[in-house]
Amino acid sequence: xxxxxxxxxxxxxxxxxxxxxxSGASTAYGAEPNTQACAVDVALPGVxxxxxxxxxxxxxxxxxxxxxxxxxxxxxxxxNYFYPDLPKGYQISQFELPIVGKGHIDIELxxxxxxRIGVTRAHLEEDAGKSLHEDFAGMxxxxxxRAGTPLLEVVSEPDMRSAAEAVAYMKxxxxxxxxxxxxxxxxxxxxxxxxxxxxxxxxxQQEFGTRAEIKxxxxxxxxERAINHEIERQIDLIEDGGEVVQxxxxxxxxxxxxxxxxxxxxxxxxRYFPDPDLLPVVIDDKYLDEVRGELPELPDQKKQRYMDxxxxxxxxxxxxxxxRELADYFETVAAKTGDAKLSANWVxxxxxxxxxxxxxxxxxxxxxxxxxxxxxxxxxxxxISGKIAKEVFDxxxxxxxxADEVIESKGLKQITDTGAIEAMVDEVIANNPEQFEQLKGxxxxxxxxxxxxxxxxxxxxxxxxxxxxxxxxxxxx
Amino acid sequence: MSLDxxxxxNIAKLAxxxxxxxxxxxxxxxxxxxxxxxxxxxSVDTEGVVPMSHPLEVIQRLRDDAVTESNQRDDFQSVxxxxxxxxxxxxxxxx
Numbered sequence: 118x119x120x121x122x123x124x125x126x127x128x129x130x131x132x133x134x135x136x137x138x139x140s141g142a143s144t145a146y147g148a149e150p151n152t153q154a155c156a157v158d159v160a161l162p163g164v165x166x167x168x169x170x171x172x173x174x175x176x177x178x179x180x181x182x183x184x185x186x187x188x189x190x191x192x193x194x195x196x197n198y199f200y201p202d203l204p205k206g207y208q209i210s211q212f213e214l215p216i217v218g219k220g221h222i223d224i225e226l227x228x229x230x231x232x233r234i235g236v237t238r239a240h241l242e243e244d245a246g247k248s249l250h251e252d253f254a255g256m257x258x259x260x261x262x263r264a265g266t267p268l269l270e271v272v273s274e275p276d277m278r279s280a281a282e283a284v285a286y287m288k289x290x291x292x293x294x295x296x297x298x299x300x301x302x303x304x305x306x307x308x309x310x311x312x313x314x315x316x317x318x319x320x321x322q323q324e325f326g327t328r329a330e331i332k333x334x335x336x337x338x339x340x341e342r343a344i345n346h347e348i349e350r351q352i353d354l355i356e357d358g359g360e361v362v363q364x365x366x367x368x369x370x371x372x373x374x375x376x377x378x379x380x381x382x383x384x385x386x387x388r389y390f391p392d393p394d395l396l397p398v399v400i401d402d403k404y405l406d407e408v409r410g411e412l413p414e415l416p417d418q419k420k421q422r423y424m425d426x427x428x429x430x431x432x433x434x435x436x437x438x439x440x441r442e443l444a445d446y447f448e449t450v451a452a453k454t455g456d457a458k459l460s461a462n463w464v465x466x467x468x469x470x471x472x473x474x475x476x477x478x479x480x481x482x483x484x485x486x487x488x489x490x491x492x493x494x495x496x497x498x499x500x501i502s503g504k505i506a507k508e509v510f511d512x513x514x515x516x517x518x519x520a521d522e523v524i525e526s527k528g529l530k531q532i533t534d535t536g537a538i539e540a541m542v543d544e545v546i547a548n549n550p551e552q553f554e555q556l557k558g559x560x561x562x563x564x565x566x567x568x569x570x571x572x573x574x575x576x577x578x579x580x581x582x583x584x585x586x587x588x589x590x591x592x593x594x
Numbered sequence: 595m596s597l598d599x600x601x602x603x604n605i606a607k608l609a610x611x612x613x614x615x616x617x618x619x620x621x622x623x624x625x626x627x628x629x630x631x632x633x634x635x636x637s638v639d640t641e642g643v644v645p646m647s648h649p650l651e652v653i654q655r656l657r658d659d660a661v662t663e664s665n666q667r668d669d670f671q672s673v674x675x676x677x678x679x680x681x682x683x684x685x686x687x688x689x
Contacts, residue, residue, distance in 0.1 A: 133660045135659050135661055136660060136661045136662070136663075141657070141660065141661055141663045142661070143661045144661070148677070149680055149681050150679065150680035150681050151667045151671070151681065151682065152667050152680070153669070154667070154670075155663035155666065156666070156670070159670055167654070167655070167656075168654055168656050168657060169659050170654075170656035170657060170658055170659060171655055171658075171659035172659075173656060192647040197608070199610050200606075200687065201682070201684040201687060206610075212689075213645075214635075238665040248687060249681065250686070250687075251679055253681070253683055256676065256683040256684060256685060256686055256687055257683070257684050257685070257686050257687050258678065258681030258682070258683055259677070259681055259682040259683070259684055260681055261682070272617060358632070384633040386604075386608055388608070391648065395650050395654060396650070396652055396653050396654040396655075397648060397653055398653070398654045399648055399653040399654070400614060418689040419655065426629045429681065511669050528628030593599070
C-alpha cells in the first residue's frame with residue numbers, strides 16, 4: 118500500500134533575554150551549576166513570579182512576523198507535574214489563551230514551489246532545569262540555572278507531508294527568529310529544540326493515523342533522519358498487522374532509531390489551571406503598532422527585493438536570504454562592488470562552498486565582506502579572470518593579504534597587452550601547425566584547444582576574450 | 595459526577611500524596627461532592643461572559659529585562675539535604 122506521512126512540529130525557541138522570564142536571574146549559558154538560580158527559580162516558599170517585559174516584546178514580534186493574531190489578553194497557566202528539574206511542582210506556561218494565535222510560515226519545496234504551513238499557536242513558558250544522572254552515588258544531580266529561561270513554544274499544524282518539508286519549515290523558522298533577533302539559534306546549546314508529531318495514513322485517506330511524538334531532536338540532520346526512521350517504523354508496523362500506539366519516543370542519534378519513552382495515557386494529566394500568581398497580560402493596539410514598526414525586513418520580503426532590485430534568480434535570492442548574516446554580507450559586497458549579480462554569484466559560489474567545506478559560519482568567515490568585495494572588484498575591472506580569482510581567494514582565506522596584495526605579490530595580474538598575447542598566440546600556432554590547418558578547414562572544435570593552450574602558456578593570466586579575438590583574426594588573415 | 599477508588603488513587607499519585615487505603619472511600623465522597631457542586635454551577639447560562647482567570651480586575655505589570663539577582667547558591671544549599679559539586683542531589687529519577 119502507498120502511505121502518506123503527516124507531520125507537525127513543536128519548536129521551543131529560547132528567547133534571547135538577559136534575565137529569566139519570571140525572575141531577575143541571568144540566562145547566560147555555561148555558568149557554574151546553580152549560580153544563576155535565584156529564590157524564584159529554586160521555588161523557595163513565598164516567592165512570586167514577575168513577568169519579563171522583553172519576553173512579551175519578543176513574542177509579540179514573532180506573532181506579527183508570521184501574520185498571526187497577537188492576543189490582546191493572554192493568560193499564564195500552571196502545568197502540573199512532579200519532577201525535580203522544576204521544584205515548584207509545575208511549569209508556568211500558557212494553555213487556553215496563548216499570546217500568539219494562528220499564523221503561517223511559507224516554505225520552499227525542492228521543486229521550487231511554495232507551501233504554506235499553518236502555525237496553530239505560540240505560547241510563552243519557562244524552561245526546566247537539567248538533571249544529571251551519572252555518578253552521584255545513586256542519586257540524581259540537579260542544576261537549576263536553566264529553570265525559568267523564557268521559551269516561546271511554536272506549534273505547527275499537521276501540514277507537513279515529508280521529513281524534507283519538516284526540515285524546510287524548521288530552517289525557515291530558525292532563520293526567522295534570528296532575523297527578528299529574538300533567539301540566538303544555537304542548537305548545540307539547546308536554544309532551538311524540536312519535537313515532532315509523526316503519523317502515517319494510506320494515501321487518499323482523510324482521517325489521521327495515530328501519532329507518536331519524537332522528543333528533543335536538536336539538529337536539522339537528525340530531524341530528517343528521526344522522522345524518516347519513524348515513518349518507516351510505523352509503516353512496517355501497520356504492514357505487519359500491528360497498530361501504532363500514541364506515545365512519546367526518543368531519538369537515539371548513535372543507533373539511528375527511536376525508542377519508546379513513556380506512553381501518553383498514564384503519564385500526562387497536567388491539570389492546567391490559570392496561575393493565580395500572575396495576572397492577565399494585556400496588549401493594546403498602540404503597542405502592536407509600535408512593535409510592527411520595529412520589525413526588520415523579513416526573509417521573504419528581502420528575497421523578493423533581491424529578485425526585483427538585483428534581478429537575481431529565486432534560487433540565489435533564497436540562498437542569500439537564508440540567514441540574516443549572509444544577507445548582510447552579500448549586501449555589503451554588492452554595495453562596494455556596484456555589481457549585485459556578480460557579487461551574488463561569488464557569494465553563493467566560491468565563498469559558500471568554502472564555508473560549507475570548512476564548516477564555518479558566515480560570521481566567522483576568514484575573508485570579510487569588504488575584503489571579498491576587493492576581490493570581486495578586480496574581476497569586474499578585468500585585472501584578473503574568474504579562474505585566477507579562485508587562486509587569489511585561496512590565498513586570502515589563508516591570510517596572505519588583501520586581493521590587491523595577493524595579485525601583486527604573486528604576479529597574477531591579467532595580461533591585457535595585445536602584443537604580448539599575440540606573441541603567445543603565434544607561438545602556439547607555430548607549435549601546432551597541423552591542428553591549425555584543420556581549424557582553418559572548418560574543424561571549429563579546435564578553437565577551444567587553441568584558446569586553452571594560450572591560457573596555459575600565460576599561466577591563466579591572459580584575458581580569454583582577447584585570446585579569442587586574436588585567434589579569430591589569425592584565422593581570417 | 596462521581597469519583598471511584600481508582601480515580602482517588604490516581605489523583606493521589608499525580609499529586610505525590612500518600613494516602614491510607616482506609617480513607618479512600620471518604621475522599622471519594624468528599625471530592626465527588628465538590629465536583630457535583632461544580633456540575634451544578636455548569637448549568638448556569640454563561641453565554642457572553644468572558645471567563646475569569648483572576649478575581650481582580652487588574653492586569654499584569656511587567657518587569658524590565660535586567661539581571662538583578664546575584665549568586666546565593668551557598669545560602670540556598672546550606673538548607674538542602676544533599677549537594678555535590680554545586681548540584682542539588684535528589685533520589686534517582688529515571689525516565
